[in-house]
Amino acid sequence: MARAGLLRAGAAVFAAVAFVGSGRYVVAHPKNDAAPLQPPAESQLALRTSAPSASPVQTRTGRATAPPRITIAPGVQATQLPGITYTHVS
């Protein structure tokens, strides 16, 4: 009887420690959307072509279209920063 109680108490303590510990870990490791890709594959690929994804993408006009196939020369860098403007059909 006493042994069963001891086991229950141990399990409860273990669960509490795991709960508090994982919570602290999550709080201490927030997601950084601006973090660069590691390794920095974006800038190393020469004349890369993006593979079309299966789903359509939403354009800035709100209309769904097929995803663009993009090819970029080695000297041009992509960035995770938002663009201050964009090229578009006028």
Add this chain to the structure above:
Amino acid sequence: MESLTFDALGGECELYGIDVDASSLRRGRDWILRMHDRFTRFDPDSELSRLNASGGRWSSVSRELEAVLRESLRAFDISDGLVNVAVLPALLAAGYTRDFAAGPTARTAAPAIRPLPEVLELRPGEARLAAGAALDLGGLAKGWLADRLARDLGDNVLVNLCGDLYARGGGTTGEGWPVGFGNKTLLLKDLGAATSGTTKRAWAGGHHLIDPRTRRPALSDLTEVSVLAATAIDAEIYAKVALLLGATAAPKWLEGRSQGWSLT
């Protein structure tokens, strides 16, 4: 960073400058508005409309219009005739006879489109356009204006005229101006970008991009092409050619000419 947004050339224009004062951007805007008044085909009193109505006589033209006309001849040459500003009669026949907001008019029989070098002659300060020919400078004028204004505004500026843009200098970080391109953001430094497409200025049965080979709105398997090039006007030329060539031939044509492209 200073910035200025305004409407001209049929859409929204944006000017950005680092170490450029606000008054310089305002002077740039005023210049664009003056050029709009000269190059529009929707005002019968514009310089372009007067040239279109000149009936085959030599007409004096401003330095700016002369420069755009020379670029138009170059565009025809490097595109093997696919970029031809003399498509205006075919554009009118397709129904794009007035400002787009007013809506299209009835479609009529597509007239012949003559090669630009056959209908346009230039000499310093003067131009002669063959009787019956008419020009629509469209995106070429925007590209040329973006290049010229970026050169005149300063060493670290971005000029975006309705989607035709030139990024000069490295922006705020020195690495390039962040510009949306397809579904990515690219850092553009001393590069032009432009987009050609058939989804805007489109109406039932037509759109504004005429294929000189068919004299009708282009039937391409691409709906939108964005291109990078050394200048905005080259980007504009390349984007039009790529769209007209279609998805299979476009990459081969662009390779060696363009620093990047997005095909949709």
